[in-house]
Amino acid sequence: MALLRLDIRVPLRHFELGVALEAGDGETVALVGPSGAGKTTVLRAIAGAVRPRSGRVTLGDRALFDAERGIDLPPEDRGVGYVFQEYALFPHMTVRQNVAFAGPGRVDDLLERFGIAHLAAARPRALSGGERQRVGLARAIASDPGVLLFDEPLSALDAHTRDRVRGELAGLLRELRLPTLLVTHDIDDATALADRVGVVSAGRVLQMGTPAELLDAPADAFVASFxxxxxxxxxxxxxxxxxxxxxxxxxxxxxxxxxxxxxxxxxxxxxxxxxxxxxxxxxxxxxxxxxxxxxxxxxxxxxxxxxxxxxxxxxxxxxxxxxxxxxxxxxxxxxxxxxxxxxxxxxxxx
Missing domain, CATH: 2.40.50.100 (RNA polymerase II/Efflux pump adaptor protein, barrel-sandwich hybrid domain)
Incomplete structure (x- = not known):
């Protein structure tokens, strides 16, 4: 296991994203903020889909990106597990094939671990929202990542399913013990899943702290309201x-x-x-x-x-x-x- 650290600057259409944070072994950090605040860009920069203008992204002693040293590893070499919004499963593949696409060596173990072995032959359209999430997580873990990234992990679920799956996901993250960064616009998701939460607006982290700290001592009116x-x-x-x-x-x-x-x-x-x-x-x-x-x-x-x-x-x-x-x-x-x-x-x- 390793510590994820990043300090990056990325020019966007209306502002420059500037974020510095870290997620330790087994720690889940959430970035929460309105749509368009730059949250997903942070994930894409870690994964290698966006190249920052300056800064560094490291995982343990490995530099995934370092503007000064000219390091910019391709996504497949970064050791990042990415669970996309709405899970982005391949509709023409079975559950087994979706998980095997990321790494065939651990498919049976992962299907059992996430309670979806009985769904191995099913296709995504036949799955519930919670089942699709578990398949997406199994696929992310199949590549043996050093860090997990979640983009709006519960936004595709209805309110009833959301509460149950939120609890399931929190338990899985505790079990996996990987540094995890998730982004969401829902403060309830963030506080339920994360050890620390950062409130983001216009590309800046206005305040980072435990859920209790954000409630008890908001830094400003935006944080308090959000x-x-x-x-x-x-x-x-x-x-x-x-x-x-x-x-x-x-x-x-x-x-x-x-x-x-x-x-x-x-x-x-x-x-x-x-x-x-x-x-x-x-x-x-x-x-x-x-x-x-x-x-x-x-x-x-x-x-x-x-x-x-x-x-x-x-x-x-x-x-x-x-x-x-x-x-x-x-x-x-x-x-x-x-x-x-x-x-x-x-x-x-x-």
Whole structure:
């Protein structure tokens, strides 16, 4: 096993991609960001399908690419296993033939290992989404790679299948113990599969950390918004020894700490409590507004109230009779309110 390291610059149409990161033995690193941020280009540069303008890509003590030394190994010599978006299986080949295409020596072992031996004679069109993913992974492993790359590994799956296959893939990655880099636009996929997550925008990694670090201490407004937190723009000022934030929509809330001036007030959905309309409890931040949407999400329900999304249990929805149009109070504590500078505020639609 080996450490994957890269520090590359690649000119793209609207910006220059500049990414430096590493993935250690058995570590899975995810790059997450909106479409067009440059994520897949990172994978293609590691695999040898894109040539960076400058920089290095190394796997252990092997240089796969080094602009200064003139090293640019062809894809077949890099020792990279690539699982493509929607898996890119050959439709005219059987499962066995797809896996053998990458390396015939271990086919039987891999079919057994990934639980697809009974599908050896089937063609991709007859497989479920989860089965196709296992075939794609078996094919990537058949070449005995030193690193695994995944491009949107779960995007081709429906929501029901996605949750199950996400768990299966996490278990397989732990078993394989290879350095792994995956890219996705879905923060839930990234946090479920990766040890560390990097949030990417316009070719730059804005913040790299564990999922908990990104949630607890987002570097800026873009990161906070992208990892799924509520982000409410406003202006912070000190009033009588308290940090007061006047939100753009007019409400006034308080935070325990943070900068003055233009800020984004960040609140996690699970830190928001929904209550029947009435006098606010002292010491809490309160947003009073009609329920805009009630959206089930697994065993939880997301309720949108004004600028906030709260995540509550289904029993709470039934108890309060939450439905669009009902006026409620969404409350959260000043201690649960983080303030970030607005310099990294995501553009509309990001």
């Amino acid at each position: 990892v799924g937190s509520n982000l409410m723009p406003g202006t912070a000022r000190r009033v009588g020894g308290r940090l007061e934030v006047v939100l753009e929509q007019g409400a006034v809330i308080h935070a325990a700490a943070g900068p003055d001036g233009p800020v984004g007030a960040v609140v996690h959905p699970w830190d928001v409590t929904i209550g029947a309309d009435g006098p606010p409890a002292p010491g809490l931040n309160v947003i009073r507004a009609p329920v805009a949407a009630v959206t089930p999400r697994g065993d939880r329900v997301r309720v949108r109230v004004g600028p906030l999304v709260a995540e509550v249990g289904a029993a709470e929805v039934a108890r309060l009779g939450l439905a669009p149009g009902r006026v409620v109070r969404a409350s959260f504590t000043p201690e649960a309110t983080r303030l970030v500078p607005l310099g990294g505020r995501p553009p509309d639609g990001a």
